[in-house]
Amino acid sequence: MVAAINHVVWLILAVSALAHGLPGFFEKRTASSAAVNKTVCNGQTFSYDSLVAYGFLSGSSVDDYGDTISFGSSIAIDRPSIKVSAGKTNYSAVAYNLPDRGWNTQGTTNFQPRVYKFQLSFQPQLAGHFAPNAQWVLEDTIILKDPFGNPLTGLDCDTVLHFPGFPDIPAATYTGDGWGGKGGPASETKVCLDPESIVLVNGTGANGFWISDEYGPYMYRFNSEGLMVQAIRPVDALIPIRNGTQSFSADSPRLFFTESDDITPANPTSGRSNNQGFEGASVSPDGRYLYVFLQSAAVQDGGLDKTTNRYSRLFKYDISIIDKPVLVGEYVIPLPQYVDPTKSKKKNPRTAASSEIYALSETQFLVLARDSNFGHGQDSSESIYRHLDVYDISKATNIADIEKYNVINGAVAPDGVLDDAITPAEYCAFLDVNVNSQLGKFAFQNGEGLHNGGDQDWKLLNEKWEGIALIPADGKNGADGEFYVIIVSDDDFMTTHGFVNFGRNAYRDASGFNLDNQALIFKVTLPSGVAPFKYFSGGTN
Ligand SMILES: *[C@@H]1O[C@H](CO)[C@@H](O)[C@H](O)[C@H]1NC(C)=O
Numbered sequence: 157m158v159a160a161i162n163h164v165v166w167l168i169l170a171v172s173a174l175a176h177g178l179p180g181f182f183e184k185r186t187a188s189s190a191a192v193n194k195t196v197c198n199g200q201t202f203s204y205d206s207l208v209a210y211g212f213l214s215g216s217s218v219d220d221y222g223d224t225i226s227f228g229s230s231i232a233i234d235r236p237s238i239k240v241s242a243g244k245t246n247y248s249a250v251a252y253n254l255p256d257r258g259w260n261t262q263g264t265t266n267f268q269p270r271v272y273k274f275q276l277s278f279q280p281q282l283a284g285h286f287a288p289n290a291q292w293v294l295e296d297t298i299i300l301k302d303p304f305g306n307p308l309t310g311l312d313c314d315t316v317l318h319f320p321g322f323p324d325i326p327a328a329t330y331t332g333d334g335w336g337g338k339g340g341p342a343s344e345t346k347v348c349l350d351p352e353s354i355v356l357v358n359g360t361g362a363n364g365f366w367i368s369d370e371y372g373p374y375m376y377r378f379n380s381e382g383l384m385v386q387a388i389r390p391v392d393a394l395i396p397i398r399n400g401t402q403s404f405s406a407d408s409p410r411l412f413f414t415e416s417d418d419i420t421p422a423n424p425t426s427g428r429s430n431n432q433g434f435e436g437a438s439v440s441p442d443g444r445y446l447y448v449f450l451q452s453a454a455v456q457d458g459g460l461d462k463t464t465n466r467y468s469r470l471f472k473y474d475i476s477i478i479d480k481p482v483l484v485g486e487y488v489i490p491l492p493q494y495v496d497p498t499k500s501k502k503k504n505p506r507t508a509a510s511s512e513i514y515a516l517s518e519t520q521f522l523v524l525a526r527d528s529n530f531g532h533g534q535d536s537s538e539s540i541y542r543h544l545d546v547y548d549i550s551k552a553t554n555i556a557d558i559e560k561y562n563v564i565n566g567a568v569a570p571d572g573v574l575d576d577a578i579t580p581a582e583y584c585a586f587l588d589v590n591v592n593s594q595l596g597k598f599a600f601q602n603g604e605g606l607h608n609g610g611d612q613d614w615k616l617l618n619e620k621w622e623g624i625a626l627i628p629a630d631g632k633n634g635a636d637g638e639f640y641v642i643i644v645s646d647d648d649f650m651t652t653h654g655f656v657n658f659g660r661n662a663y664r665d666a667s668g669f670n671l672d673n674q675a676l677i678f679k680v681t682l683p684s685g686v687a688p689f690k691y692f693s694g695g696t697n
Pocket residue numbers: 239246247248277278279
């Protein structure tokens with residue numbers, strides 16, 4: 157019932173907004189002059205106004221099933237739930253957060269992939285020094301299941317399963333209980349999922365969600381109870397190929413298995429690179445198009461080396477008939493590069509892979525691009541590149557219908573050199589997350605504030621930032637261009653007080669580190685006409 161009402165509201169808003177010529181969205185906007193940074197992309201100005209909130213959830217928190225929570229592989233806000241207090245001092249909304257494939261710093265495990273439903277609230281502060289001002293309260297834990305209702309697994313894939321009406325689905329076979337215990341059937345095969353992005357169907361979790369996966373790489377749709385109802389298999393150019401045939405392993409050995417399970421060859425010869433699948437997904441403001449983004453270049457596009465893997469691909473599916481998605485766009489996206497001082501000259505510059513996207517319009521996207529191996533729990537604490545940047549695809553070549561790029565071995569950038577027939581997307585650096593003068597506003601207990609680089613303490617930013625969500629500052633449709641951008645980090649379940657296997661087994665991460673689930677919230681002003689909430693006018697209550 158709720159879903160039906162939201163659907164109707166969505167349509168009415170779309171129609172009335174069009175009929176009224178979208179007042180507000182095309183007015184000239186002037187970003188605050190005190191902005192931290194401004195960027196011009198395709199002639200339009202994006203403004204980073206301020207870092208306004210920080211919040212965290214302890215890394216030793218557990219979910220409704222007694223398992224350790226890691227909340228930042230992705231995040232999506234339930235639009236009808238957004239509430240703003242009088243005076244706009246307190247914002248709240250239901251947030252759906254996605255954990256990665258489970259605790260896997262020492263090997264992949266039989267974690268059952270899931271979605272957390274949180275009540276998020278925050279009290280933005282434009283200036284001054286303050287304590288954490290974003291709160292996360294767990295409301296529900298939704299376990300994901302295959303089309304027959306059976307559990308999924310985070311274990312590395314070694315086979316496929318067949319379901320009526322579905323393409324071949326990557327799967328993993330194991331013996332015992334998958335946690336080193338002897339119990340359980342002789343052998344089980346479950347759908348393997350390495351979840352990286354969550355998108356709510358028509359803006360509300362009541363309609364279910366799309367989840368992107370990096371084993372396949374596939375896109376899956378689940379209903380609101382977590383049952384898989386649809387799968388999108390990508391173009392053949394992305395399917396991992398070993399020995400001339402599809403092979404979905406990410407060469408991610410399993411923790412509780414004694415026999416060697418390393419795959420040969422380790423890397424595919426065509427398709428997505430290991431652990432560089434569909435990291436990002438989003439929908440157009442009107443809900444018609446689903447966008448899916450590969451984390452870095454495919455193997456045949458220079459994907460096996462950080463110095464050549466910058467030409468990634470963005471796919472656009474028309475989902476207006478949701479059960480019959482049609483690929484209507486495919487674009488080459490040049491990822492940013494940075495110089496890693498810990499690496500030799502030959503190993504630089506390196507690609508900052510993409511961890512998430514958010515569609516601001518049909519042609520512009522926010523992207524989380526970052527380095528790796530720097531931050532809390534890593535050998536080196538200072539990250540060099542951790543950004544929210546902007547892509548504009550309006551002038552990029554659409555290669556969706558060009559067969560030679562989409563078949564097995566079909567390359568757009570052999571050895572990392574872009575084919576001259578292709579115009580890539582425009583890339584615009586925008587918001588540097590690592591600015592210590594902004595981070596330092598969060599100074600608690602009269603000590604040092606949040607920081608990038610420096611001591612390995614709980615105020616040091618985590619390595620991985622992987623989720624983006626927006627809340628309009630007006631709590632409605634954001635006609636004034638002012639938005640709060642929430643980003644969340646994936647702490648890799650790194651804790652010395654961890655629980656897995658539905659609370660039955662305790663674990664201690666070998667690193668000895670205890671990381672928190674961290675979230676940062678920025679205030680930004682988007683250019684005139686860029687209106688991600690154009691077809692939405694606020695919560696229903
Ligand atoms: C903010 O609003 C939410 C939802 O109404 C409420 O639960 C929370 O207590 C409020 N927080 C503050 C600090 O006012």
